[in-house]
Amino acid sequence: MRAGPSQEEVRRHNLGTLLRYVHVHGATSRAELTSRLGLNRSTIGALTAELTTAGLVSEAAPRETVGRAGRPSLVVRPESAKVYAYALSIEVDRLRAARVGLGGQILDRRETDRPRGMQVLDAVQPLSSFVHEMRAAVSGDARYIGTGVAVAGMVRRQDGMVRLAPTIGWVEEPVGAALRAELGDAGQLTVGNHADVSALVEHSRGAAAGCDNVVYLYGDVGVGAGIIADGRRVAGHGGYGGEVGHMVVNPYGRECSCGSRGCWETEIGEFALLKHAGRSDQCGREAVLGVVDAAMRGDSQAQFAVRQVGEWIGFGVGNLMNIFNPEAVIFGGTLRDVYLVAAAQIRSRLNAIALPACREHIRLRTPELGYDAALIGAAELAFEHLLEDPMLLA
Amino acid sequence: MRAGPSQEEVRRHNLGTLLRYVHVHGATSRAELTSRLGLNRSTIGALTAELTTAGLVSEAAPRETVGRAGRPSLVVRPESAKVYAYALSIEVDRLRAARVGLGGQILDRRETDRPRGMQVLDAVQPLSSFVHEMRAAVSGDARYIGTGVAVAGMVRRQDGMVRLAPTIGWVEEPVGAALRAELGDAGQLTVGNHADVSALVEHSRGAAAGCDNVVYLYGDVGVGAGIIADGRRVAGHGGYGGEVGHMVVNPYGRECSCGSRGCWETEIGEFALLKHAGRSDQCGREAVLGVVDAAMRGDSQAQFAVRQVGEWIGFGVGNLMNIFNPEAVIFGGTLRDVYLVAAAQIRSRLNAIALPACREHIRLRTPELGYDAALIGAAELAFEHLLEDPMLLA
CATH class of the missing domain: 3.30.420.40 (ATPase, nucleotide binding domain)
Incomplete structure (x- = not known):
């Protein structure tokens, strides 16, 4: 428990808040900053002046003012080229x-x-x-x-x-x-x-902007997650939280590189997809894309592989929805490509596992910022x- | 993003912080409040006076002052009998x-x-x-x-x-x-x-006091969790997070009351324990305690039941440790009683599943405040x- 901040702490906090706002949202008019940050115009002016002097933002007249009455509000930009x-x-x-x-x-x-x-x-x-x-x-x-x-x-x-x-x-x-x-x-x-x-960026300026509860999955050989709960990263005691790839989903499954058995990544990672597709001699992102393309072209073994992996993706995502009740699940890495071709499969499986209240507002998404x-x-x-x-x- | 608070907001925040402190920690001297809340003595005095006038706290000389030099610091107590x-x-x-x-x-x-x-x-x-x-x-x-x-x-x-x-x-x-x-x-x-x-209370004044990352499990027929990450409840978008009892752990398992199959609670809830113990005709807490007692007295079928359930408890807790990296896992409800007799089994299974970094500071606990x-x-x-x-x- 911490007491409220001093005047000086409030000023520094406000400087950081304004800078963070333009860092995340880009060029923003003073008028919008005033309303978004809940501060009055003179305070916004003073904070902007201080950040300008420090070389962190610059101010200029807006590019488009046609058709607006009155003096246009100055636009504040982060000094992207200089910092x-x-x-x-x-x-x-x-x-x-x-x-x-x-x-x-x-x-x-x-x-x-x-x-x-x-x-x-x-x-x-x-x-x-x-x-x-x-x-x-x-x-x-x-x-x-x-x-x-x-x-x-x-x-x-x-x-x-x-x-x-x-x-x-x-x-x-x-x-x-x-x-x-x-x-x-x-x-x-x-x-x-x-x-x-990656999750924090998709949350602040990507596919999950505006969502406070997000599960961002990233898959290649392994599978990890960045998890946002109530707007903040779920880090855990040592910062090691989010290792959803090592959530055991199949106790009768394959051995995992972590030493356990049946971890989620043994069912949905690159090796599983390539094995189901009869392409265990290949590896890497291109190989995964090869299976996805083949499945879209109608290759039955590739379709089988995508179905198998899609089932297990839906399975684990359903579990995570019951645990976190997120608004958005984002599929990153090669899971993005598998998701795009197996979306129906994934939806159907997670609908069977996620409780109705936990899935009523869910959005399944691909990343906006990609790699x-x-x-x-x-x-x-x-x-x-x-x-x-x-x-x-x- | 929110700008810093006004003076008046700070004052109200500080009143709440002081009241919350004595609400959670009980009678506290002004000197300790000064150091814990990071405010000076006169501010603490003014806040206490205001809360006293409002009838929310009272002040008195401490009961034990023997052997201390100087004037003893007044002790602030919540008005437990009156509010x-x-x-x-x-x-x-x-x-x-x-x-x-x-x-x-x-x-x-x-x-x-x-x-x-x-x-x-x-x-x-x-x-x-x-x-x-x-x-x-x-x-x-x-x-x-x-x-x-x-x-x-x-x-x-x-x-x-x-x-x-x-x-x-x-x-x-x-x-x-x-x-x-x-x-x-x-x-x-x-x-x-x-x-x-229950989790919030064990976190603020019970078995997980001082721990910022906590998984509190409560089991009877069903299994639910209250989860604390970085000191705050993981609620999820609609407030429905923590439904770990419906994390599917055994895709080849029994049907669950939620309509899915192989949910964790079908493996570790009351019905599973009583079934393994050959006591499916019984139900309720007394029946669970009966199995636990019988296992402690050497009854082999009861021991089998406890082992089976203990395996699956360790299994799911290992998953949750990989996902949340908590400092403490608390076993509440009848899971407390099963944990006490199956601790070795549970430990051994979760050690096989939780990643080393996720288990290095883990504490397994029973609730301090019980029911x-x-x-x-x-x-x-x-x-x-x-x-x-x-x-x-x-």
């Missing part, structure tokens, strides 16, 4: 990097394949090179805020230790420390879980420090 | 009612059996009689705050409609409206889910209005 973070994403098959401006624009990007089995030090080097390349192109007056990293695994937030990433093949690997050492002067670096950061969600989400880890207290870095 | 709520609990086998004082003390109580199959109107009448009886014994200067109701089912919070309570046998029953009509002038009445309100948690929790539904803004009711 930026680096975002790195370590995925099963890809290593990706981007420079992301305040406001969530991707200003520059690089990516390369990640051969399965690649070790931490071998992954850190290309990522570091990407950052150095992108840095060379940055103009002198742009301000670096920090670096955020998304890893498809369980991450200890305070130091970036990857506790377990079975699909990447890493256990207790100090990814944060390795990247900090390699990037040298790159300053503040924060590591988070890939599904968690960019992880990069924008990684950048959010860095921007978060700035948004919490914009004057700390002024 | 109260009624709490009602509708359970599978019982109807219970209590008068609960501010601070969570049960001042008076009544209960009776609820025959299985009893309809809403038949349940409302004895509860109403209990309230009228208890009201007759209340002194004239005591202040009534409201009535809270806990129901073992899915409840729409805004109007107290019970959407689905399969173990009680109710579907779309207007329990809130029926109680309001019967209680007449009883004022504000709020209905909540039994496991949810009183639902009554105290129901009263909290009424007190919540007061704690949100103590001056509203002044």
Whole structure:
């Protein structure tokens, strides 16, 4: 229990709230800020002036004023080109990097394949090179805020230790420390879980904008979730919550890479789909898309594979709906492609499992930001420090 | 996104925070309030004076001052005898009612059996009689705050409609409206889910005090959970979250009262235990305790039953640990008794399912407040209005 804030705390909170608003929603008129934030016009003016002086926002007359009476309200924009973070994403098959401006624009990007089995030090080097390349192109007056990293695994937030990433093949690997050492002067670096950061971005500016209760699923070889309850991430005690891929759904099922048996990801992950399709010799996103395409073209074994996996997707989503009663479930990664071809199957199965009250307002969605969600989400880890207290870095 | 509060909002927030602190923690010295709430001494003095005038707290010299130097700090207490709520609990086998004082003390109580199959109107009448009886014994200067109701089912919070309570046998029953009509002038009445309100109480003043991430399980015929993530209830969009009893764990299992198959409660609820023990002709808490006692005395069929159910308890708890990464799991209702005799079995199974990072700080617990948690929790539904803004009711 915490007492109410002081005047000074309120002012800093309001600065952060205004900056966060334009960071998430983009250019916004003073008039709209006044009504959205519940502050009066002079307060909005003073806060905007302070953020402008700090180089975090700029103000200009709106581009479209035709047909409106009176003096148009100034529009406040985040300084996307001048305030930026680096975002790195370590995925099963890809290593990706981007420079992301305040406001969530991707200003520059690089990516390369990640051969399965690649070790931490071998992954850190290309990522570091990407950052150095992108840095060379940055103009002198742009301000670096920090670096955020998304890893498809369980991450200890305070130091970036990857506790377990079975699909990447890493256990207790100090990814944060390795990247900090390699990037040298790159300053503040924060590591988070890939599904968690993607979920937050789809929640703030994507397919689940306006929804307070969201389950964002991300699948490839493994399956993870970023879960939002009442507008906030369900992190758990150590930050390891959301490991829905290791919810056991079939006690009589296959062994899982985690050591257990019948985990959800053994039924809906890439390996299961390819096995049902008779393509166990293949792997990766292209192989999954190959099965989905074949199913759409009428290939009966591919259709069988999609049906089998669709059944189990509906099964697990039904369970999660009973547990979380979300407004939206989002299918990311290759689960997106499987969802698009198996939607009827999934709906029918989850209708049999989810209780009526838990499914009455449910929306099943695909991501709006696709694979960019992880990069924008990684950048959010860095921007978060700035948004919490914009004057700390002024 | 919301801007920071005004001065007046801060004052009201601080009044609520102080009142909530003594409501949860009991008598607290001004010195401790100063340090816990992060406010200075004069502010604490002013807030206490205001709450005293409103009749919500009282101040007195501490009882024990021997051996301390200086003037002892005054102790602030909630006015438990003078400010109260009624709490009602509708359970599978019982109807219970209590008068609960501010601070969570049960001042008076009544209960009776609820025959299985009893309809809403038949349940409302004895509860109403209990309230009228208890009201007759209340002194004239005591202040009534409201009535809270806990129901073992899915409840729409805004109007107290019970959407689905399969173990009680109710579907779309207007329990809130029926109680309001019967209680007449009883004022504000709020209905909540039994496991949810119990969880909040074990979290604030029971077995999970100090834990921010908690799964509280309550079992009898059915199984429900109240889930706390980062200190807040996971309610879901309509308030129906936590229906873990309808997480399907055994796709090849028995039909469930919800219409699905293999739900967790079909494997760990009362019916499963009694069936494995060869006692399907019995039902209720006494019958469950009979099996547990027999298992402890060495009865092999009872031991078999407890082992079977223990396996499935561990199974589902392991799933929930992967999903929520809680610090504490609490076993309430008859699950408490089964847990006590099957703890080793449960531990062993959940160790096989929960990921290492998700189980490294886990504590498995029995409730501290037992069956009183639902009554105290129901009263909290009424007190919540007061704690949100103590001056509203002044």
